[in-house]
Amino acid sequence: MDPAEVEFLAEKELITVVPKFSFDRIYLIGGDIGPFSAGLPIDVPLWLAVNLKQRQKCRIRPPEWMDREKLQGKKQEEMDSKFFIEMPNQHYMEITQLLLKYAPDDIPHADEMRTLIKDLWDLRMAKLRSSIDTFVRSDATHAKLNHLTLMELNTVRLFLTNSLDQLYVLRSNLSGKVQATQE
Amino acid sequence: MTMKASENYFDIDDILASNERIPCRVELPIYRLGYLDSSHESEHLLPGTKIEFPYWLGRAVCSRRRHIVRVDLPKQYREGYREILSADATVVDLHKLGPYYYSFGTKLLHFEHVASADIAKSMVKTFQTRFRKIMDSSQNAYNEDTSKLTEKLDEAERSLFRSGQFGLHDFQRWETRKTEKLTTSNMVRNHQKRKRNVMDSNVD
Numbered sequence: 001m002d003p004a005e006v007e008f009l010a011e012k013e014l015i016t017v018v019p020k021f022s023f024d025r026i027y028l029i030g031g032d033i034g035p036f037s038a039g040l041p042i043d044v045p046l047w048l049a050v051n052l053k054q055r056q057k058c059r060i061r062p063p064e065w066m067d068r069e070k071l072q073g074k075k076q077e078e079m080d081s082k083f084f085i086e087m088p089n090q091h092y093m094e095i096t097q098l099l100l101k102y103a104p105d106d107i108p109h110a111d112e113m114r115t116l117i118k119d120l121w122d123l124r125m126a127k128l129r130s131s132i133d134t135f136v137r138s139d140a141t142h143a144k145l146n147h148l149t150l151m152e153l154n155t156v157r158l159f160l161t162n163s164l165d166q167l168y169v170l171r172s173n174l175s176g177k178v179q180a181t182q183e
Numbered sequence: 184m185t186m187k188a189s190e191n192y193f194d195i196d197d198i199l200a201s202n203e204r205i206p207c208r209v210e211l212p213i214y215r216l217g218y219l220d221s222s223h224e225s226e227h228l229l230p231g232t233k234i235e236f237p238y239w240l241g242r243a244v245c246s247r248r249r250h251i252v253r254v255d256l257p258k259q260y261r262e263g264y265r266e267i268l269s270a271d272a273t274v275v276d277l278h279k280l281g282p283y284y285y286s287f288g289t290k291l292l293h294f295e296h297v298a299s300a301d302i303a304k305s306m307v308k309t310f311q312t313r314f315r316k317i318m319d320s321s322q323n324a325y326n327e328d329t330s331k332l333t334e335k336l337d338e339a340e341r342s343l344f345r346s347g348q349f350g351l352h353d354f355q356r357w358e359t360r361k362t363e364k365l366t367t368s369n370m371v372r373n374h375q376k377r378k379r380n381v382m383d384s385n386v387d
Contacts, residue, residue, distance in 0.1 A: 002353065151354075158349055159343065169285075173289055
């Protein structure tokens with residue numbers, strides 16, 4: 001899967017915007033949005049929010065979890081915990097990325113948010129790598145990881161599946177099943 | 184001929200791995216093939232001659248039914264090397280021990296050598312120990328020369344390294360917002376180059 005595809009999925013997440021215009025309800029395949037009235041907050045999909053923002057037609061309200069204290073708390077929790085903790089949003093990375101790119105003026109402490117999210121990401125990736133390593137070293141046949149997000153999985157997917165294939169080949173040698181491969 | 188799931192008829196790596204040499208000792212006289220052994224002048228291969236055959240040939244002439252040669256273990260799979268690998272596999276240059284260490288080793292098990300079980304165990308262990316290093320280096324080396332990192336990896340490990348790099352590069356490209364820029368597809372670009380070549384040669 002391409003990261004851009006993961007982002008596409010993340011763009012379905014709802015986000016609150018304050019429109020600067022009034023408009024009737026719009027009917028889309030993905031569902032109805034609106035009606036918009038200037039100044040009244042409304043939930044729209046992320047893709048629409050970004051689009052409106054680019055045309056200067058709305059202000060974006062940062063999601064609740066995008067908050068300095070909350071993220072610092074999460075980071076601490078992530079550091080203290082041996083396992084993955086639940087992220088405030090399945091697509092935290094993608095949403096942060098998009099919002100910081102297109103609406104940095106609507107997010108208080110935008111730079112700090114970027115650093116915090118990046119820290120969280122790095123922590124979790126390091127944790128993911130060490131758990132993959134533990135898994136490969138042990139002779140376990142399956143492992144369960146909770147609370148991983150799609151983007152995190154996506155970056156290691158190809159590598160992990162290929163290594164497990166290789167490991168499977170080497171393991172199946174062990175069982176001593178030498179098949180008759182000739183004549 | 185049945186094939187293992189791991190074998191692939193058209194896989195160039197698999198073909199190359201089966202071309203690795205194994206030391207053999209001739210047990211029955213092989214007539215008129217003396218030229219295979221360039222160190223001897225005789226017309227026939229006599230019993231007792233030591234000769235190296237590629238794996239694919241060795242497999243055909245040494246089996247339960249046909250016992251024309253006796254197959255020895257190549258030295259990189261013998262106990263001495265296995266001990267080195269079990270001491271610390273991360274520093275060993277597997278590429279030097281045979282660019283296809285794992286797949287050739289897997290093929291060798293076919294000969295049901297007494298040490299087969301140990302070789303299989305040693306390979307799993309080696310892979311597990313070296314895994315961490317491959318994963319970390321492939322996921323962290325961004326925009327740098329990777330030839331130093333891959334130098335000691337066997338071919339299978341290199342392909343793992345490449346897939347790790349692929350994931351990393353994809354993610355970095357996304358993070359720096361390069362994915363949303365439209366670029367010329369490689370095919371089109373190469374096509375134009377080829378066209379230009381043709382045009383140039385027409386002028387000459």
